Amino acid sequence: MENKRRCPHPTPPMLVNEISRLFQGQMKAYDLEGVMSQDSARLIMRELAHEDGVSQLQLTRLTHLKAPTVSVVLKRMEDEGLVMRVQDKTDQRMVRVLLTERGRAHNRRVFERLKTLDGRLMEGFDEEETKLLLGFLMRMRDNILPEEKEKHTEV
Numbered sequence: 001m002e003n004k005r006r007c008p009h010p011t012p013p014m015l016v017n018e019i020s021r022l023f024q025g026q027m028k029a030y031d032l033e034g035v036m037s038q039d040s041a042r043l044i045m046r047e048l049a050h051e052d053g054v055s056q057l058q059l060t061r062l063t064h065l066k067a068p069t070v071s072v073v074l075k076r077m078e079d080e081g082l083v084m085r086v087q088d089k090t091d092q093r094m095v096r097v098l099l100t101e102r103g104r105a106h107n108r109r110v111f112e113r114l115k116t117l118d119g120r121l122m123e124g125f126d127e128e129e130t131k132l133l134l135g136f137l138m139r140m141r142d143n144i145l146p147e148e149k150e151k152h153t154e155v
Contacts, residue, residue: 016140019121026117027110035076036106040065044073048083048099049107056085056095082106 007014028037035041043063047054054062060070074097077083082103088094099107122130 012136013140016137023117023121027113034080035073035082036080038073040069040073041077042110044070044077044097045082045103045107045110048097048103049111052099053096055088056097059097077103 044059047059047062056070060067074083078085081100084098084100085095086098088096
């Protein structure tokens, strides 16, 4: 009966969107509270986990979020002790965002959860299938990025 309610001919982007929503739902259910219950905070945290100490402007570009959104979310993350913002020592105009020890501990817990969910999603895929899928998804992402960049550069 549930199949009758689903779209009979989903497109790849429709499936990517559905998988993303399901994945986000699984992550939200995993002990996320406060600012970390927001998708934008999780995007920022993911980027900081990859490269700590990036500028606030770089976070805007990396996350594809609007500058005011990044600023507000960073303030909340700072209030909760997850990040700290410091002026760059060589360029006083630049603000760098650093994870606190609490932020790093949070990332370690989230990373373990992500590994578990990734394993579930990729169950039954061999190495070649995984490479192909990754290539397709990266092309889809790259196809949409120019459109997104135009939105962020408009004044």
